[in-house]
Every structure is written in structure tokens, then in C-alpha cells.
Amino acid sequence: MNIVIENISKRYKGNVWGLRDFTLTIGSGVLGLLGPNGAGKSTLMRILATVTRPSAGTITWNGINIEKSPNDLRAVLGYLPQDFGVYPNLTAIEFLEYLAAAKGLNHAIARKRIDELLQLVNLVDVRRRPLGGFSGGMRQRIGIAQALLNDPQLLIVDEPTGGLDPEERVRFRNLLSELSGDRIVILSTHIVSDVEATATHIAIIQKGKLITHATPERLLSSVDGSVWEWVIPSAELPLIKQRYLISSTMRRTDGVRVRAISKAAPDSAQAVQPTLEDAYLHWVSNHTVDPNG
Amino acid sequence: MNRLQLFYCLIRADFLERTRRYSFLITLGFTLYAAYVFLPPNPSNYATLQLDGHRGIYNSAWVGSLVAMMTTMFLSFAGFYLVKNSLARDRQTRVGEILAATSLTRPQYLIGKALSNFAVLCVMIFLMITAAGVMQLIRGEDTHLQLWMLTVPFFLITLPVMAIVAALAVLFESIKFLRGGLGNVLFFFLWIFAVSSEALNHEMFLGINIPLKSMQASAESLYPEYQTKREKMSMGFSFKDEGQQWHLTTYEWHGVDWTAEDIVGRMLWFGVAFGIVLAAGLFFDRFDSTQNQPRGEPRRHGGWVRSFRDKNDSSHMYPEVSETNGTKTVAVHLSPLSEMRFKSQFFQMVIVELKVMLKGLSRWWYLVAFGLIIASLAVPLDVSRQILLPLAWVWPILLWSAMGVRETQYRTHQLIFSAAYSLKRQLPAMWLTGVIIAMLVGSGVAIRLTIAGEWGGMFAWCVGAMFIPSLALAMGVWTGSSKLFEVIYLLLWYVGPMNKILALDYLGSSPETIAAGIPQIYLVLTLVLCCLAVIGRRRQLTI
Known part of the structure; x- marks a missing residue:
């Protein structure tokens, strides 16, 4: 199971580059994608989630080009965007049922899965309340639940812990670690501690370019x-x-x-x-040496 | 910062935000085109103003007045929908909350917004004045440009109306239940009422009758036979049948002799507009969306307006839910799912789409829909087809107008569009849901047609039921807003089935429509609209 990103670029209007010549191969485990605001993390996430097309380059999922055959990836994809909305008149269950149907899940199976997920994200008690009354953190947890509806092989989570209280943040980190065994999890964030707790690999991105990709240990040793x-x-x-x-x-x-x-x-x-935060600061302020050699 | 500076900053920011959009450039393009079509050559297959076969020569007085009258009529309608998004944008972008935390008062904010609305409409009017001048020279009937005669009608007729429109837009945006589609629909009927009253010679805020009466008086003095045929005048687009043309007799008209009373009368409308904006302040929640919210459990049926109205604000329509087990940490097992469990599930998708569409509707909505079905069964077939079917098929307008728009407005698009086969599953399911709604609400007429064995009528009914959601879906997907469908569909509904214009009778509400083969045309149109919706959604999926 792998996802291969080759020379991906994304150019926006006004000759602004979101990504430039980005190449990376991702295997099973949690990849922590770190970078400052505006580095291109969300652009990369959106491209990987097939909701945005790259201007150049190719991405293959297990050898299949996702631009040509996006549905092969979408069938096994769980995606939590950085910014998403909900239908305020629907309850948590109804909203998840809706998205389960959109993902093509059998209704009976979906109901069982939804019950499990609502327990997982700690929203059982409010499952029959309209989402319009949910706080930001609770909505974020609904987002996490919907991303896991179809038991995804590729889970893409973009700034997932924003709005979560410390306890829920820890809970989510643990969940990511547990999920990562036989699937690819891509966690995009600028919160280094989130990555520190979960990532098996770290990629640092700045100004649309990959500046390093290594294990946390190697990154730490680069500033030892x-x-x-x-x-x-x-x-x-x-x-x-x-x-x-x-x-x-x-x-x-x-x-x-x-x-x-x-x-x-x-x-x-x-x-x-050194901590990972030290290593991160070192790399984003001066990225001339690659710890991989 | 003094008050003038404050208003200047408010208007400037809002004005720039709107005018820097491509859509505004397109609007300006339409404005120029409108100036061109408002002044047809002579002869022509259509006339915009003819007084029993007469019109004034295109001098500055006639051109200025005619274009001002036409602009007033059309821009008072389209302008409202164009500018009714100013407060919504502040809600959507959350800039409103920042402004609410400043010392800005409600009247200051709303006056600023109304002035910004007015400024946008003024830009269009000034463009129209320029275009009118150019058109006068192009038509060449009188090449002597008299700036005063050309512009005065705009200042005295059009601008006060635009002030009212700008203020009404702010008022509608301030009143919770008028913010969304219901407000759009209500304004449509308000406008129809205003134009109809004007046509019946009642002096309304449009002020069109002032130059019109002067033009008629002039024609009357020049052509003695004119008086008896006064009712034969027409204003708007009057087309001749194919191969025929309007050959209008021209006369010289020197413009309105504006009296002080006329001028004061017109200027008073600015005062009315100001009053409307101040009244809006009574309803404006200052972006405190928790105001007047019910306590405790949300109501199960919260009013049919609730699902549609303030789409960007609806996140706060319910009391905040607090967590009761926040400290609980439960180890949960997630059952693995086999690939066999992922199938098309199309009908499941239709069911959930239907749930989303109907969620939040009040009992009253169902009661009226049910009443229309029962009434359709009870009255004579002709009444059922020609009156009740149009009513039944305008009742769910706000359900249809949300089609193709919901994902963008509620920002769920990334969640839905990243699902597999969204184009093959979700879009057709949504379309089918719209058709089901149309068929259910119009089922009374369908039963009557079936019993009567009117298969032609039944065919037209089926086409109508498919055409409406197709139009809604295509417009929703391409514009990302429900507004265009609400406006276009109401116009089509009013002009076609209600006023019996054959070519626009998409319901096939009369035997003449069916005999003329109109349903077949709408069937083709339905297919085209479906294709457009698919192309539009495909584009959204691959941006």
C-alpha cells in the first residue's frame, strides 16, 4: 500500500504557486506533514483527497493514477478537511447516515458503524441533537467520525485537532496511532506536539516545496x-x-x-x-542539509 | 473618526469587495447591452415604448426618459437581488462579528450598507446614462446631445427608486425570515404589485407615470385620433409576430416640465428609504445569532423558513449543546468493513437526500401541500390544471432552489465530493428527489388527468415535474446560489402558466400548449439542463 507523489505543482491565479515540484512516497503509518501557515499543506491534502487537481505532476495510489481514476482512491479514502460545514438541521446520526450513503455504505452496516464511531468520538449523548447547536470541537469530532465511516485505507486529516480540548486532543492522537497499523494516515498540522505523539514519518514543507522527509529520530539527530x-x-x-x-x-x-x-x-x-520543535524550527529557518544524506 | 469618515470607510470597503468580482463586470456588460436593446431602431420587430403606434424621436429628452423608465422598471427588480447579499457576506465571512465588537452602532452599520448598495446601483445607472448618450448618437435621429435632458430623468426617477431598493435589501437582510429564499419570493410579489399599480396609473415609488403622462399629452396634442386609443400603448418588450415589424410614427417631445412639487415628491422617496433603513435597525440582530433563540430542546418543527433562510447563520439556530460525558474515555472497537458492503446504494441515497430536503419543514408546509393535492382532486379539471397546478408547483420553490447549492452553502462539498462516484450517485439522487417532490405536490392533477384519460396532459405534467428540478439543479450547480433559480423560476412561472404565455407554459397547463408541442420543447430543455448540471458538478469535482 503506497501513495506516490511525483513532481506535483499547483499554480493559482496570479502566478501564485501552492505547491512546486513536490515529490514524496508515502507508505503505511502516520505521516506528519509539518509546515508554517501558507506552506502548501492544505493544497497537498486537497490534491491527495481528489478535491483539487494539480497543475502538473502525477499521484498514484497503489499504481493507479488518482487524477485519471479518482474513484478508486475515493472508495477507500477518509478525508477530514481543515474547513468544513455541516447541515445544521440534521442530527449527528442523520448527518453521518447521509455521508455513509454518499460513500456507498450499506444502510444496516452504516448504522452499526455510526454507533461505534459516535462512541469513539464521545458524542453518544448528543447524537440526536441538531448539529446547529454543536460547539466547534463537537463538530470537529463529527468530522473525524465521518472520515472513518468507510474504514478508510487512506486517512487524510487536515489540522484535525483545531478546536478540540486537551483531553479530546489526546484521545484523537491515540486513535490515530491505533488506526495507523495497516493503513496510511496523513496528518497535516502546524502543531508539532500532535505530530510528535503520533507520526512514524515527518515531512516538512515550506513555500510549496518539500524540504525534508525523515523519521522523527532522524530529524532529532539532525539538530543533536x-x-x-x-x-x-x-x-x-x-x-x-x-x-x-x-x-x-x-x-x-x-x-x-x-x-x-x-x-x-x-x-x-x-x-x-533536542525536541521535534527544535528540529522543525531548524529546518524551516535553514533547510540546506537533508538528514537522509 | 467623524461620522462622514466612518461612512466613507464602510461604503468603500463594501463597494470595493463587490465591484472587484468578475460577476460585477458581467453585470456591467448586461447593463450596456440593456441600453442597446432599450432603444430599438425604427422599424423593428419589437418596441419598448409605443403610444398607439407613435413614439418620440430619439432626442436627449426621449432617450433619457425612456432609458430611465426602463432602467427603473428592470433594475428595481434585478437590482434588489443583486445587492441583497451585503449583510449575508459579513455573516458568511464572520467579518460581521468583528464589526459587532466595535463601537459601530446598528443604524451606522445599516446606513453604511444601504449606501454601499446604493453606490453599486449608481455605478450601473451612470453607465446606463453614458450608454444612452452613445445610443442617441448611434441611432442618429437627433445628434444634438442635451446633457440636462438626458440625465434629469435618471436623477429624478431612477435614483430615488434605487434608494428604496437599496434600503429594502438591507431591511430584508435584517429580518431573519426574509434573509433567504422566502424574502426573494416575497420581493418578487411586491415588485409585481408595484409595477401593476403603476400600470393602473396609481402613483407609486417607481415614478414612471410622470414622463409617460407628459409623452401621452404631447402625442394627444399632435394626433387628435390618439386620445380614443390611449389603452393601446405598451411599455416593456412588445414583440411583433414573425415577419411583422413595428412602424412607429415619430414626433418631437421636449421632456417633462418638472415642477417643484414633482421634484419634492421624488426627493421624498430618499426620506422613505432612510426610514426603511432605520426600521431595519429594529430587526437587525447585530450578528448576535443567539438572540431570540428558544431555550432548552430545539423545536422539532421550527417553521418552514428555517431550513432555507439564513443558510450561513443557521449554525446558531439551536441552543448550544453541552457535553455531558466530556471526561469519559471509552475504548471502542471499530468493526472492519469488507469491500462487499460498498455498493451503489442509489435508493438509500435518494432516501437520505429526501430527508435532508424535507428536514425542518413545518406542519404548515405539509398542510398547504396536502390542501393543494386535495383541492386539485375536488375542483373541475381545467381549474385544477390552470390554477392549482401552478400553485402546487411554486409551493416547494425553496426546496428546489437548495438543490445543487447546499454543498457549497453549508461547506460540506469537500466531504461529499471526496466520496466515490459522487457524480453518478449523489447528483442523480438529488435530481430524483426534486422530481419526487414535484410529483407528490402535483399528484392531485396527475390523478385527474389519468382518470380523464388526458395522456397529452399527463405527458406535459411529467415533463414539468422533471423540468423544474433540472432547472434548479443546473442553476444551483453553476451559480452556487439559490437566488438565480428563485428569481428566474418565479418570472417564468408568472409570465408562463399564470399569464398564459404559450411558449413559457412549462407545465402544459392548457390544451393549446400541448397542441403547440410546447412540452416536447421543455423535454429537450430538461435534457439540456440535466447535461449542464452534470457538466457543472463535474467541474466542481475536478477543480
């Missing part, structure tokens, strides 16, 4: 020995910010504790274990 922490007087912070790539700062009674990414050790700084 380059992450430093030290305490400075508050007044020096602006200068330090100019000089180093700052990962985080924390106010303390004796000044500001700074965490920075730098090849050379700053004065009186101690080397610390």
Missing part, C-alpha cells in the same frame, strides 16, 4: 548537539534574538532562560536534548 539553554539578563534578550534562532524563552527570577539552536555553543550555554 545544536540546541542550547542558558540564562541571560532580560535586557540582553533583543540582542540574543538577533544573533540566534530562539526556540523558547522563559522568565525567571534571575533573568530569562533562553533555548536556542546554534551550531556553535553560545557563552555559558549548556547543550540540551
Whole structure:
């Protein structure tokens, strides 16, 4: 099971490129797609979900060109868009029944599946309430449920944890990890901790281009020995910010504790274990070296 | 920021947002074309204003007045639908919520919106004035351009009407149940009433009778036989039968002698428009969509307007649901699904489409529909076909107008379009649902036709039942809005079946229509519209 993206480009009006010459092969597991706002993540998700056509390049799902035969992929696709709506007059069950029918699921099977999914996303108690009264997080969970209706082999989730409370976020992360065994899950987000918890592979995208694709371990090793922490007087912070790539700062009674990414050790700084966030910052600010070699 | 600056900023932002759309350019193109067709040459197969076979020569006075009158009549209708989206856009984009959190007052906001509506309509009118001047030179009957004579009718007749239209658009958008399709339908009848009253010489806000009476008086003084045939005048598009032409006798008309009373009378309409906008403030919820919401359980039948009206705001039509088991974490097993369970499930799709379409309708809607069916069975067949069938087939207009639009308006398109075989399954299911609705509501007439053995009528009935949802679906898919279908269908319905214009009688409501082979034409049209819907949806699926 794989999805092969070859030299995909997407050009919008006004010669704006959403994606440019993007190539990537994705196998089973969770791929965390990271990138800053406007990097092209959602464009890629929409193309993979067959709701947008690329301007150039090809994508194959198990050897089948998805642009020529989109229904082969759609039959096994679960898609949670970044921005979607619901029919406010329908209840959760009715809405999921509607989408199950759109996906071609047998009605009796769909009902059983819907019951399971509503338990999974913790919406059993409100299943007969119109969606118009649902909060943003609850709607997001309806979105998650609909993406799983057809037991998808390819699950594409675009910024899925937006609007979820911390508990639901953890629950969703666990669900993704459990689901990833024998299917491809593509998780697009700019929240590094979501990826940290679930991804088996990470792709970082910036300005429509893939800047790296690696396992989390390899990404971490790419900044090993380059992450430093030290305490400075508050007044020096602006200068330090100019000089180093700052990962985080924390106010303390004796000044500001700074965490920075730098090849050379700053004065009186101690080397610390890198996090994925450090690696991500390193790659989006300076992407000249590929950890894969 | 003083008040003037505030209004300037409000109008400017709104005006630019609208005029930077391609659709606005298309509208301007139509405006120019309208100026061209409003002034036909002589002879021509149609006339836009003829007074018992007479008309004025195309000097600035006649051209200005005629184009102003025609513009007033048509733009008071189309202009309303064109500008009635200003508050909706702020709701949809959520800019409204940001504005609601500022010190902007309701009247300030609504006046700004009304002025912006007015500015958009003014652009079209100024374009029309320019085009009228150019057309006067092109027709060449009098090449002496008199700017004053050309423009005054626009300022005194058209602009006050546009102010009313701009204000009404704001009022309709402020009143919850008039925001959506129901408002569109009600305005249509309001406009029909205004135009009919004008035609009956009652002075309404359109003001068309002022120049018309002057033109008639002039013709009367020049042609003694004219007076007796006054009822033979026509305004609008009057076509001659094929091969025949209007040969109009021309005379010189020097324009209206505007009295102070006339001018004050017309200017008063600006005051009325202002009053309408202020009244709108009483209904405007300032984007607080939780206002006046029922407490506790939502009503099961919340009014037939509910499903259609404020489509972008409906997310807040219900009381917020709070979670009761938020802390519960349940380990759940998901049953694997085999591929054998994925089939076309077309009829299941039809059932769920029907559910979506009918969800939220009130008992009253069903009661009226049922009443129409029963009445169709009870009255003589001719009455049933010619009166009750048109009524039955306008009643579900808001159900049909949502077809092909729902996915875009509720932003469910990505969920639905990413499903397999959406084009083969969901679109035909939606179409069939529309046909089922038409057939059910019109079933009384169908039973009568079957009993009477009127198979020609039955054929026409079937074509009508397929034509309406096809038109709705094609327009919905291509425009992404229900408005075009609501307006076009009402016009077609009013002019065709209601006013017995044979070629537009898509219902086949009379034996003459059937004898003329009109249903066959609509059958072909239905097929064309279905193809257009498929092409449009295909395009949506592959963008």
C-alpha cells in the first residue's frame, strides 16, 4: 500500500504557486506533514483527497493514477478537511447516515458503524441533537467520525485537532496511532506536539516545496548537539534574538532562560536534548542539509 | 473618526469587495447591452415604448426618459437581488462579528450598507446614462446631445427608486425570515404589485407615470385620433409576430416640465428609504445569532423558513449543546468493513437526500401541500390544471432552489465530493428527489388527468415535474446560489402558466400548449439542463 507523489505543482491565479515540484512516497503509518501557515499543506491534502487537481505532476495510489481514476482512491479514502460545514438541521446520526450513503455504505452496516464511531468520538449523548447547536470541537469530532465511516485505507486529516480540548486532543492522537497499523494516515498540522505523539514519518514543507522527509529520530539527530539553554539578563534578550534562532524563552527570577539552536555553543550555554520543535524550527529557518544524506 | 469618515470607510470597503468580482463586470456588460436593446431602431420587430403606434424621436429628452423608465422598471427588480447579499457576506465571512465588537452602532452599520448598495446601483445607472448618450448618437435621429435632458430623468426617477431598493435589501437582510429564499419570493410579489399599480396609473415609488403622462399629452396634442386609443400603448418588450415589424410614427417631445412639487415628491422617496433603513435597525440582530433563540430542546418543527433562510447563520439556530460525558474515555472497537458492503446504494441515497430536503419543514408546509393535492382532486379539471397546478408547483420553490447549492452553502462539498462516484450517485439522487417532490405536490392533477384519460396532459405534467428540478439543479450547480433559480423560476412561472404565455407554459397547463408541442420543447430543455448540471458538478469535482 503506497501513495506516490511525483513532481506535483499547483499554480493559482496570479502566478501564485501552492505547491512546486513536490515529490514524496508515502507508505503505511502516520505521516506528519509539518509546515508554517501558507506552506502548501492544505493544497497537498486537497490534491491527495481528489478535491483539487494539480497543475502538473502525477499521484498514484497503489499504481493507479488518482487524477485519471479518482474513484478508486475515493472508495477507500477518509478525508477530514481543515474547513468544513455541516447541515445544521440534521442530527449527528442523520448527518453521518447521509455521508455513509454518499460513500456507498450499506444502510444496516452504516448504522452499526455510526454507533461505534459516535462512541469513539464521545458524542453518544448528543447524537440526536441538531448539529446547529454543536460547539466547534463537537463538530470537529463529527468530522473525524465521518472520515472513518468507510474504514478508510487512506486517512487524510487536515489540522484535525483545531478546536478540540486537551483531553479530546489526546484521545484523537491515540486513535490515530491505533488506526495507523495497516493503513496510511496523513496528518497535516502546524502543531508539532500532535505530530510528535503520533507520526512514524515527518515531512516538512515550506513555500510549496518539500524540504525534508525523515523519521522523527532522524530529524532529532539532525539538530543533536545544536540546541542550547542558558540564562541571560532580560535586557540582553533583543540582542540574543538577533544573533540566534530562539526556540523558547522563559522568565525567571534571575533573568530569562533562553533555548536556542546554534551550531556553535553560545557563552555559558549548556547543550540540551533536542525536541521535534527544535528540529522543525531548524529546518524551516535553514533547510540546506537533508538528514537522509 | 467623524461620522462622514466612518461612512466613507464602510461604503468603500463594501463597494470595493463587490465591484472587484468578475460577476460585477458581467453585470456591467448586461447593463450596456440593456441600453442597446432599450432603444430599438425604427422599424423593428419589437418596441419598448409605443403610444398607439407613435413614439418620440430619439432626442436627449426621449432617450433619457425612456432609458430611465426602463432602467427603473428592470433594475428595481434585478437590482434588489443583486445587492441583497451585503449583510449575508459579513455573516458568511464572520467579518460581521468583528464589526459587532466595535463601537459601530446598528443604524451606522445599516446606513453604511444601504449606501454601499446604493453606490453599486449608481455605478450601473451612470453607465446606463453614458450608454444612452452613445445610443442617441448611434441611432442618429437627433445628434444634438442635451446633457440636462438626458440625465434629469435618471436623477429624478431612477435614483430615488434605487434608494428604496437599496434600503429594502438591507431591511430584508435584517429580518431573519426574509434573509433567504422566502424574502426573494416575497420581493418578487411586491415588485409585481408595484409595477401593476403603476400600470393602473396609481402613483407609486417607481415614478414612471410622470414622463409617460407628459409623452401621452404631447402625442394627444399632435394626433387628435390618439386620445380614443390611449389603452393601446405598451411599455416593456412588445414583440411583433414573425415577419411583422413595428412602424412607429415619430414626433418631437421636449421632456417633462418638472415642477417643484414633482421634484419634492421624488426627493421624498430618499426620506422613505432612510426610514426603511432605520426600521431595519429594529430587526437587525447585530450578528448576535443567539438572540431570540428558544431555550432548552430545539423545536422539532421550527417553521418552514428555517431550513432555507439564513443558510450561513443557521449554525446558531439551536441552543448550544453541552457535553455531558466530556471526561469519559471509552475504548471502542471499530468493526472492519469488507469491500462487499460498498455498493451503489442509489435508493438509500435518494432516501437520505429526501430527508435532508424535507428536514425542518413545518406542519404548515405539509398542510398547504396536502390542501393543494386535495383541492386539485375536488375542483373541475381545467381549474385544477390552470390554477392549482401552478400553485402546487411554486409551493416547494425553496426546496428546489437548495438543490445543487447546499454543498457549497453549508461547506460540506469537500466531504461529499471526496466520496466515490459522487457524480453518478449523489447528483442523480438529488435530481430524483426534486422530481419526487414535484410529483407528490402535483399528484392531485396527475390523478385527474389519468382518470380523464388526458395522456397529452399527463405527458406535459411529467415533463414539468422533471423540468423544474433540472432547472434548479443546473442553476444551483453553476451559480452556487439559490437566488438565480428563485428569481428566474418565479418570472417564468408568472409570465408562463399564470399569464398564459404559450411558449413559457412549462407545465402544459392548457390544451393549446400541448397542441403547440410546447412540452416536447421543455423535454429537450430538461435534457439540456440535466447535461449542464452534470457538466457543472463535474467541474466542481475536478477543480
